[in-house]
Amino acid sequence: MLTDSTSWIVHVDVDAFFPSIEQLLIPSLRDRPVIVGSGCIASCSYEARALGLRAGMPLHEARRRCPQAVVLAGQYQVYRCFAEHIWDICRRYCISLETLLDEAYGQLAIPVAWASCPCKRKNQGQSRRAGTGTHGQDAHATKMPLFFTGPEQIGHALQQQVLDEVHLPISVGLAANRMMAKLASAAAKPGGVRVIWPGTEAAYLAPLPVRTLLGVGPKLADTLTDMNVTTIGQLAAISAASLRAMFGRRGEVIHQRALGRDVHKLRPDAPPKTISRETTFHAPTCDRDEIAAMLCYLLQRAMRAMRQHRLLVGCLEVSIRYDDWKHQATRHALPEPADTDDDVLPSVWRMLDKLYRRRVALRHVGVVLSNFHPAAAAGRLFAPPRRQRRDDLQHAIDAVRDRFGHGSIIAGRAIDLLGRLDQNDYGFVLRTPSLTK
Amino acid sequence: MAMKIEEISEPIRVLADCTGGKVTPVRFRWGPRTYVIDAVNGQWTDRSGDTYALHYSVQVGDETYYIHFAAGDVQWWLDRVVLEG
Structure with missing residues (x-):
């Protein structure tokens, strides 16, 4: 019986996330190859994968390979x-949860969840005898057991609960650290549960190709292959000192990982290192008003996300992609950390003028905020009244958007998007919204 | 078989079953016609600011309808129809 689950890390991955939702919502899509994406495949169903389609493949090639596939732009x-619904379920099993778009890492804490359940104490006697839990009426619906004989049972319970409530398949991996948990869930795909027991990590990794190890990219894998190191076991057999001599600090980290040790901790509340927003235009455009409006809108969204973390931005990057796929980006360090849109927008316009020089339409624009500073540490003690009024206005706009959605106020040059793009409470409906956290 | 998605965005009247703390649409009236819902394919809650919307994908025969209840204006909406063929 599992007595201390605090050291278990669970990795939850939603199988073929976008197409699975489409197949759930439109029954006629079930058992058919489904592609979600515009321009290229963002995600495709397992039926499509069986026909050779992969994420990132251009749509024209996907259509050629699989003419019967249903292509959806995505919602x-x-x-x-x-x-969010799936992560809410995961939080019932975890004391901390780090969520990405379609995957999450959590630290298992079933005893905590058990102790905090109000109906559990009431029904403790019967439940212990019965071996199954009750959360009043809801518990029967959620079928959440009170006792687990091991991590695998927890994984199955979590998987079943997601299936019962959200009707989507997930893969669950459980291990002592993040890296191994992710490898476990990858091995469990589709729709399985895999446990890698503490102490067996090195043996589990040994036969796998080096390319599967976290931190080993194609270039390093080629270098290792040239050294006749093809499996993680062979990599682990090389001393840490030798790997350090060859690859520097990175070599030591890779050695640790080859032994199944990952020092990367869960950081559910860690401030982001970068915040980016980018999108592809519905149709390539060389209309400067539209380009500026889109950049303004993306920047406002990124800045609002940054302010929610109570941060100030120190560095700004603007990127564009021409219709001929030529990509350009430029970066600018702000003279002082800023947190209001008006402080940053002039720099964006200068960067756009510097970047957009060719007479070719743009298909994609994006902004990246980085080099963050804590807002509290850079408080303005003697801000001039005009500046103070601007800050107050920004906070008031944020408060309205927090309450009524971002789309409740369209400000600045983003107004030029009105009439060009559809809107909902969240703002403009973009063709390819950036969904990364 | 080709699939066609039509965006509608029109207010509708919905008869829903609200027992057990859940809202389950049973039938809806769009224009002059009443549509009896055969099955709820899926549902999700969209929270935006202080308000929220209950979204449903429902099946009426071979057709899939996306409807939602906007709590902010207490109104049901027909969002889109998915037609086969």
Whole structure:
């Protein structure tokens, strides 16, 4: 029986996330190859994967390979709602949860969940005898057991609960650290549960190709292959000192990982290192007003997300992609950390002028905020009244958007998007919204 | 078989079963016609600011309808129809 689950890390991955939701919502899509994406495949169903389609493949090639596939542009707001529901279920099993778009890492804490359940104490006697839990009426519906004989049972319970409530398949991996938990869930796909027991990590990893190890990219894998190191076991047999001599600090980290040790901790509340927002235009455009409006809108969204973390931005990057797929980006360090849109927008316009020089339409624009500073540490003690009024206005706009949705106020040059793009409470409906956290 | 998605965005009247703390649409009236819901394919809650919307994908024969209840204006909406063929 599992007595101390605090050291178990669970990795939850939603199988073929976007197409699974589409197949759930439109029954006629079930058992058919489904592609979600515009321009290229963002995600495809297992039926499509069986026909050779992969994420990232251009849509024209996907259509050529699989003419019977159903191509959908995607409903990213819907996907986000489903993801939130799944993460809510995961939180019943975890004391901390780090969520990404379609996957999450959590630290298992069933005893905590058990102690905090109000109906559990009431029904403790019967439940112990019965071996199954009751959460009043809801518990029967959720079928959440009170006792687990091991991590695998927890994984199955979590999987079943997601299936019962959200009707989506997930893969669950459980291990002593993040890296192994992710490898476990990858091995469990589709729709399985896999446990890698503490102490067996090195043996589990040994026969796997080096390329599967976290931190080993194609270039490093080629270098290792040239050294006749093809499996993780062979990599682990090389001393840490030798790997350090060859690859520097990275070599030591890789050695640790080859032994199944991952020092990367869960950081559910860690401030982000970068915040980015990017999108592809519905049709390539060389209309400067439209480009500026989109950049303004993306920047406002990124800045609002940053302010929610109570951060100030120190560095700004603007990127564009031309219709001929040529990509350009430029970065600018702000003279002082800023947190209001008006402080940053002039730099964006200068960067756009510097970047957009060719007479070719743009298909994609994006902004990246980085080099963050804590807002409290850079408080303005003697801010001039005009500056103070601007800050107050920004906070008031944020408060309205928090209450009524981002789309409740369209400000600045983003107004030029009105009439060009559809809107909902969240703002403009973009063709390819950035969904990364 | 080709699939066609039509965006509608029109207010509708819905008869829903609200027992057991859940809202389950049973039938809806769009224009002059009443549509009896055969099955609820899926549902999700969209929270935006202080308000929320209950979304449903429902099946009426071979057709899939996306409807939602907007709590902010207490109104049901027909969002889109998915037609086969």
